[in-house]
Amino acid sequence: MDNICNNTLTFIGNFVMAYFIFGEGTLVRPLIFAFCIFMLMMAVDWFKSRGDHKLN
Numbered sequence: 001m002d003n004i005c006n007n008t009l010t011f012i013g014n015f016v017m018a019y020f021i022f023g024e025g026t027l028v029r030p031l032i033f034a035f036c037i038f039m040l041m042m043a044v045d046w047f048k049s050r051g052d053h054k055l056n
Helices: 002-022 028-052
Strands: none
């Protein structure tokens, strides 16, 4: 649950920063950018969790 909360806060932060960076007044580009970064973060977390499990 803590991981989901951190990812959600990071998604919101990415969206806000992308909104100011793109600066065209629309929500489409910042939303797509934040969603792509969110999916990248989720994939990295998934790959990290796969490597943590050991059979020994």
